[in-house]
Amino acid sequence: MGLRLDLLLLAAALLFSPALSDLVILKVDRRVDLTSQIVRVTSTLKVENNGKDAVTEVLLVFPDRQVKNLAYLFAVSSAGKGKAKSYSHTLSVNEINLKGMPPSLVGYLVSLPEPLGKGESYTLDVLAVYTHSLKPFPEKITQADIQLLVFEDSAYYLSPYEVKAQSLTVKLPQARIESYTRIENTKLHGSDIKYGPYENLPPFSHSPIVVHFESNRPFAVARELVREVEISHWGNVQVTEYYNVVNRGSEITGEFSRLEFQARPHIRGPSSFRNLVAKLPPRTHSVYYRDEIGNISTSHLWSDSKKTELEIEPRYPMFGGWRTAFTIGYGLPLQDFLFESEGKRFLNFSFGSPINEIIVDTLFMKIVLPEGSNDITVTAPFPIKESRETKLSHLDLVGRPVIILEKSNVVPEHNQYFQVYYTFSGISMLREPLMLIFGFFFLFITYILYMHADISISKSSPSYLAKMQWEEVQAVIQQVENIVSRCLAVHEKLEASLQDLSRTGVVQACKSVRKSADSTLKELYKEMKPLLSFLQSSSQAAHILPKVEELVTKERELQEKLMTKHLTVVDCYEKKLGGREIENRINAHQQKITVLRQEVDDLLDYIDEL
Amino acid sequence: MSSPETASERTVRHAFGNVLAFFVLLLIGVLAFSIRLFSVIKYESVIHEFDPYFNYRVTQFLTKNGIYDFWNWFDDRTWYPLGRVIGGTVYPGLTLTAGTLWWVLHSLNIPLSVETVCVFTAPTFSAFASWATYLLTKEVKGPGAGLAAATLLGMVPSYISRSVAGSYDNEAVAIFALIFTFFLYIKTLNTGSLFYATLNAISYFYMVCSWGGYTFIINLIPIHVLLCIVTGRYSSRLYIAYAPLVVLGTLLAALVPVVGFNAVMTSEHFASFLVFIILHVVALVYYIKGILSPRMFKVAVTLVLSIGLAVCCAVISILIAVVASSPTKGWSGRSLSLLDPTYASKYIPIIASVSEHQPPAWPSYFMDINVLAFLVPAGIIACFLPLSDASSFAVLYIVTSVYFSGVMVRLMLVLAPAACIMSGIALSEAFDALTGSIKFQLLGFSTENSQVGVGDASPDNAPAQKNAVKSDASENTLKDRTSRKNKKKEKERGKEEQGGQSSLQSQIKMRLQVLPLESSIIGVFLLIMLGAFYVVHCVWAAAEAYSAPSIVLTSHSQNGLHVFDDFREAYAWLRHNTEVDDKVASWWDYGYQTTAMANRTVIVDNNTWNNTHIATVGTAMSSPEKAAWEIFNSLDVKYVLVVFGGLVGYPSDDINKFLWMVRIGGGVFPHIKEPDYLRDGQYRIDSQATPTMLNCLMYKLSYYRFVDADGKGFDRVRQTEIGKKHFKLTHFEEVFTTHHWMVRIYKLKPPKNRIRGKAKKSKSKASSISSSKKSTKIKKNPWL
Numbered sequence A: 001m002g003l004r005l006d007l008l009l010l011a012a013a014l015l016f017s018p019a020l021s022d023l024v025i026l027k028v029d030r031r032v033d034l035t036s037q038i039v040r041v042t043s044t045l046k047v048e049n050n051g052k053d054a055v056t057e058v059l060l061v062f063p064d065r066q067v068k069n070l071a072y073l074f075a076v077s078s079a080g081k082g083k084a085k086s087y088s089h090t091l092s093v094n095e096i097n098l099k100g101m102p103p104s105l106v107g108y109l110v111s112l113p114e115p116l117g118k119g120e121s122y123t124l125d126v127l128a129v130y131t132h133s134l135k136p137f138p139e140k141i142t143q144a145d146i147q148l149l150v151f152e153d154s155a156y157y158l159s160p161y162e163v164k165a166q167s168l169t170v171k172l173p174q175a176r177i178e179s180y181t182r183i184e185n186t187k188l189h190g191s192d193i194k195y196g197p198y199e200n201l202p203p204f205s206h207s208p209i210v211v212h213f214e215s216n217r218p219f220a221v222a223r224e225l226v227r228e229v230e231i232s233h234w235g236n237v238q239v240t241e242y243y244n245v246v247n248r249g250s251e252i253t254g255e256f257s258r259l260e261f262q263a264r265p266h267i268r269g270p271s272s273f274r275n276l277v278a279k280l281p282p283r284t285h286s287v288y289y290r291d292e293i294g295n296i297s298t299s300h301l302w303s304d305s306k307k308t309e310l311e312i313e314p315r316y317p318m319f320g321g322w323r324t325a326f327t328i329g330y331g332l333p334l335q336d337f338l339f340e341s342e343g344k345r346f347l348n349f350s351f352g353s354p355i356n357e358i359i360v361d362t363l364f365m366k367i368v369l370p371e372g373s374n375d376i377t378v379t380a381p382f383p384i385k386e387s388r389e390t391k392l393s394h395l396d397l398v399g400r401p402v403i404i405l406e407k408s409n410v411v412p413e414h415n416q417y418f419q420v421y422y423t424f425s426g427i428s429m430l431r432e433p434l435m436l437i438f439g440f441f442f443l444f445i446t447y448i449l450y451m452h453a454d455i456s457i458s459k460s461s462p463s464y465l466a467k468m469q470w471e472e473v474q475a476v477i478q479q480v481e482n483i484v485s486r487c488l489a490v491h492e493k494l495e496a497s498l499q500d501l502s503r504t505g506v507v508q509a510c511k512s513v514r515k516s517a518d519s520t521l522k523e524l525y526k527e528m529k530p531l532l533s534f535l536q537s538s539s540q541a542a543h544i545l546p547k548v549e550e551l552v553t554k555e556r557e558l559q560e561k562l563m564t565k566h567l568t569v570v571d572c573y574e575k576k577l578g579g580r581e582i583e584n585r586i587n588a589h590q591q592k593i594t595v596l597r598q599e600v601d602d603l604l605d606y607i608d609e610l
Numbered sequence B: 001m002s003s004p005e006t007a008s009e010r011t012v013r014h015a016f017g018n019v020l021a022f023f024v025l026l027l028i029g030v031l032a033f034s035i036r037l038f039s040v041i042k043y044e045s046v047i048h049e050f051d052p053y054f055n056y057r058v059t060q061f062l063t064k065n066g067i068y069d070f071w072n073w074f075d076d077r078t079w080y081p082l083g084r085v086i087g088g089t090v091y092p093g094l095t096l097t098a099g100t101l102w103w104v105l106h107s108l109n110i111p112l113s114v115e116t117v118c119v120f121t122a123p124t125f126s127a128f129a130s131w132a133t134y135l136l137t138k139e140v141k142g143p144g145a146g147l148a149a150a151t152l153l154g155m156v157p158s159y160i161s162r163s164v165a166g167s168y169d170n171e172a173v174a175i176f177a178l179i180f181t182f183f184l185y186i187k188t189l190n191t192g193s194l195f196y197a198t199l200n201a202i203s204y205f206y207m208v209c210s211w212g213g214y215t216f217i218i219n220l221i222p223i224h225v226l227l228c229i230v231t232g233r234y235s236s237r238l239y240i241a242y243a244p245l246v247v248l249g250t251l252l253a254a255l256v257p258v259v260g261f262n263a264v265m266t267s268e269h270f271a272s273f274l275v276f277i278i279l280h281v282v283a284l285v286y287y288i289k290g291i292l293s294p295r296m297f298k299v300a301v302t303l304v305l306s307i308g309l310a311v312c313c314a315v316i317s318i319l320i321a322v323v324a325s326s327p328t329k330g331w332s333g334r335s336l337s338l339l340d341p342t343y344a345s346k347y348i349p350i351i352a353s354v355s356e357h358q359p360p361a362w363p364s365y366f367m368d369i370n371v372l373a374f375l376v377p378a379g380i381i382a383c384f385l386p387l388s389d390a391s392s393f394a395v396l397y398i399v400t401s402v403y404f405s406g407v408m409v410r411l412m413l414v415l416a417p418a419a420c421i422m423s424g425i426a427l428s429e430a431f432d433a434l435t436g437s438i439k440f441q442l443l444g445f446s447t448e449n450s451q452v453g454v455g456d457a458s459p460d461n462a463p464a465q466k467n468a469v470k471s472d473a474s475e476n477t478l479k480d481r482t483s484r485k486n487k488k489k490e491k492e493r494g495k496e497e498q499g500g501q502s503s504l505q506s507q508i509k510m511r512l513q514v515l516p517l518e519s520s521i522i523g524v525f526l527l528i529m530l531g532a533f534y535v536v537h538c539v540w541a542a543a544e545a546y547s548a549p550s551i552v553l554t555s556h557s558q559n560g561l562h563v564f565d566d567f568r569e570a571y572a573w574l575r576h577n578t579e580v581d582d583k584v585a586s587w588w589d590y591g592y593q594t595t596a597m598a599n600r601t602v603i604v605d606n607n608t609w610n611n612t613h614i615a616t617v618g619t620a621m622s623s624p625e626k627a628a629w630e631i632f633n634s635l636d637v638k639y640v641l642v643v644f645g646g647l648v649g650y651p652s653d654d655i656n657k658f659l660w661m662v663r664i665g666g667g668v669f670p671h672i673k674e675p676d677y678l679r680d681g682q683y684r685i686d687s688q689a690t691p692t693m694l695n696c697l698m699y700k701l702s703y704y705r706f707v708d709a710d711g712k713g714f715d716r717v718r719q720t721e722i723g724k725k726h727f728k729l730t731h732f733e734e735v736f737t738t739h740h741w742m743v744r745i746y747k748l749k750p751p752k753n754r755i756r757g758k759a760k761k762s763k764s765k766a767s768s769i770s771s772s773k774k775s776t777k778i779k780k781n782p783w784l
Helices: A002-016 A093-098 A258-263 A431-452 A462-504 A507-537 A545-574 A579-609 B007-042 B051-071 B093-107 B114-141 B143-154 B157-163 B170-191 B194-210 B214-230 B236-253 B267-291 B294-325 B333-339 B343-347 B362-369 B372-383 B389-407 B409-443 B445-453 B458-481 B487-496 B499-513 B517-545 B566-577 B588-598 B611-622 B625-634 B654-668 B691-695 B697-703 B756-769 B774-780
Strands: A023-033 A039-049 A055-063 A070-077 A105-116 A121-130 A148-154 A162-171 A177-180 A186-189 A192-201 A208-214 A220-232 A236-247 A276-280 A285-291 A299-303 A308-312 A323-333 A338-341 A344-350 A359-368 A374-379 A385-391 A400-410 A417-423 B553-557 B560-564 B583-585 B639-643 B732-737 B743-748
Touching: A039 A055, A055 A121, A070 A105, A070 A400, A105 A121, A148 A162, A177 A186, A220 A344, A258 B732, A285 A308, A308 A323, A323 B566, A374 A400, A400 A417, A462 A507, A462 A545, A462 A579, A507 A545, A545 A579, B007 B114, B007 B143, B007 B157, B007 B517, B051 B093, B051 B114, B051 B588, B093 B114, B093 B170, B093 B194, B114 B143, B114 B157, B114 B170, B114 B372, B114 B389, B114 B409, B143 B409, B157 B170, B157 B362, B157 B409, B157 B517, B170 B194, B170 B214, B170 B236, B170 B389, B170 B409, B194 B214, B194 B236, B214 B236, B214 B267, B214 B389, B236 B267, B267 B294, B362 B372, B362 B409, B372 B389, B372 B409, B389 B409, B409 B517, B566 B588, B566 B639, B566 B732, B566 B743, B588 B639, B611 B625, B611 B654, B611 B697, B625 B697, B625 B743, B639 B697, B654 B697, B691 B697, B697 B732, B697 B743
Parallel strands: A023 A162, A220 A359, B583 B639
Antiparallel strands: A023 A039, A039 A121, A055 A105, A070 A121, A148 A208, A162 A192, A177 A208, A186 A192, A220 A236, A236 A323, A276 A308, A285 A323, A299 A308, A338 A344, A344 A417, A359 A400, A374 A417, A385 A400, B553 B560, B639 B743, B732 B743
């Protein structure tokens, strides 16, 4: 491969060099950071225009082997004027091909802020971030083995321009290095390998180097991450992130011994990782961490005013090749992320995963806007595939608009803010509560109507008529009962007067009570008469009539007895007879009264039951 | 009091009472629901234990694939290589209930997950169950007793143990169905309405769908009908209550695939048909009695009796012969172990091995129904004063359920509602008497004083008492004559509320049951104390004893709560890091969880329908490594999972269950003999253990490299040092062990590791095993 590339490069150099020879790179400093699974190459270029025409663009080329893994490319001017515009993927491979570029190279054009005149020079920093370009070697290790990685690159900066001076620094996580390619001017300082300086190299110079080194940094890769951001205008932004994580380091082979892992975790399971740390925005609340079979209890949360830090441990230590899946969810205050401008609302939210140093192979960002939002536009700092769908949840009728942003090969550098603009009226917010209120309201109204409505099918059927009559009879019986109970109340008054008598000995009061009772009772009987005659006439009441009549007669009897008792007692008092005497006299009455009263009660109960 | 009460006032009072009762019921529902949420609050919203995981998985399937696929579901992820027809072997009531709930919620666009719906199904239905209890008890003894019983049922520990949030098991909905069926039966019996009879049959159908315990209904109701007939309480209401239930109920029951023709073929249903016939005979006799003169009737009776007896004898003897010809007498093993408590331990170790099929210990009565145990006798007495159709049913229910709960711990659950009904009645009656006498003493004291104050109290009292007795008697006859609909209710209301109308009446009534003021106050106070004690106990039981999901364990130590989440750790590992078609062998307890949580195929699971298959796994676990490897390999097993509690002291691990594996395995494969694993009849794993024990697979997989953990190999469950400390595995390799070593997963080494000298022999054997008749071959000669 290397050889083939060399040949191609040679061919490219031969073909290509005359076309772009106006620019010369005076100095290139490249720093390759291999301390994590994400390879970050920072190149500081100083370009000078040696040609006659002003130059506005600088061409960067990469071998397609690297471009495949290139997640992020970013250029800044290091001239101290602040950030230049960032450029990436501005030119396609084909366009370069037209100019005679070999197919194994991909070019990117960086536009300069102002044309570069003859003899002028310009310094820019280019950050290229690669994923999956560190290959574990050996590919399978046992639990106790350390993880070794291979990194391949060129010692010379690959450029279509002539490079006057250059150097390369490779920063490794640990000082332990298995092997590295030695060419001229190679130095090893601790955990840094330095190549260069090299001077005056022609365009497309290439010298492959291989570094084989130890790294036990986590190789956490989310094969798929779905981030769902749901906006509620009641004050919450709910974020749910579904991770599908794999350790892409050297795969574990052979036994996994918990004993060895627990006894000396750093020695006996060096290639595994136990936890991941997510940096969440400040004022995050209601954080949860679970998977499809329930909550995962191994997590910690720290928060201060600047950030919230969530440390999550998967259910088991993640050895090479092991996979897991989990979900993180949290709520955020709405006012931190939702703003208004020119009558439109916009959500300002960061794109990538909050977990440190994780690579996401495919990221789906779903923004669920409230129901009734429209006029939706998205602005993002880098190109993203966009699609739409609708989601029905929480009493929706038409569904909420969902914007799906899809991007592959996402690295922490993609944690930049994007904006979703939409319009939404505040009244729509009240729709669901109102819906509920009216729903319940109508439920009760229907119930009330149902209770009051007569929904019998036929109004003239005999059973219906019978029912109506029966209801009438029942009402009358109810009235009779009422009268009887009023009679009973009068009886009680009489009894009470007797008690008063026994206490105070005022006979007159007692007599007057009797009189009034007598008159009320008479009135009551008058009232009862028409009712009884109605019952007698009604056919429906035939079976109940005897009982009612019995009730009335019993009540009469009871009343009479009471009256006599009352009379007797009052008499006795008037004659100033002793307590025992009175007792003896009324004893017979008293017994009958109790019996009658009981009977009346029973009858009342019986009638009540109907 | 003195002002006469008008009709409207009474209606208002009545309405007020109803509204109050409604709100009390609402609160009871809230209480029943929320007392079961301790598990969610203390742990998490998760499915509990073993069976619920299966139900959860079935529900997931149902919600995903719909009802028709559900009926036809052949599950190939369990009982490998046999599989299981889920649609035809599962009681679908629970699943369909939760599935319907989920469907309704989703059609309202309320995005609850299936899991959430499943977790909260049980608490929801316990609220329904307490309402059903209210209805049932109201039919028996009036609304006061109903409210008391509903409150008691809302928090009875026995029922809580099966219906905490997450305990997604058949019993959760079945208890509701049971009580509701009983309520509808009583309602029909009290009203004689065919409408309720039909509802009753439908409710019975729901019960049949939900739980195998429906046989309790279909036996208890016939017994009650028979009781009514024998005691001369036959009426057309009884006929309407029973006949439609048998006809419709049996037809409907036969629609449930898992019951099918069992509804007419097995002996469990025999009693209902016999009583059905008897009921018709009795109905006919009453009819004939009505149309014939007494003398003619006597002649007819003698005639019919002589012929009928002969026919009956013939029919019964044929029936008995048919029933006796089947080996289990037509009874299923579980039912037989109910009739003969020693049956299971003698013949079916697989039923005996389940702890919930054991008879309960005495303390468990106190734990599960607490003070209700003391209130029940009082309730029974109250039911006899007066005895009605409904209260005789309640008495019958409590008596039978006490027996059944004595046979199986699990049936404590059937006892709980009966105990609650009885205690509700007892409490309500007791409060009635006590508050009544307090009221009488406080309010009626002056009246009484004057009446008697004039003279001596004694002559006045005696006749009153007599009257009261008489009135009670007349009350009884009254009740027998009429349907007693709401009789009691009115009575109580009369006592408690219609003071104006009936203070005199109550005064007289009270006189006979009146208690001294002090003792009634003390009595009320003691009853409240008793209730408070019950509440405290229930809350404690709900919070501490019954809320653990059993897949997550916790322990308290100096530095706070320690969580043992090893089961899910292992299942999650299996789910994500093994191939999707890998087979996992474990003891059957973990089958449901493995299929549900790890989504891997298992050999045996908690639906212990194939004893031979379980015995095969038991044999493998009790065999030496090589033989076990061959059994597992013949079953295409790739991973073996064992549960080991020795490191952290988790007592229900596989070593403690091991003797059952030996017994069940030995029951089918005679070369596994229990005495080989016991030293002098004692089960031990220390240096005194037998070599067979120390060399069996279960021992090795449990204790592999255990000695390196602490240097001594001290097993914290068995409280002893293990017998064989240093050994290597030749046919298995450890692939995963959880954080606390509670679950250990081993992988079968590939076949090349077989001992070379015997390679030829084993090859021929392997081919014979992998032939089509796999299971029968295994049974005969799996490895020798």
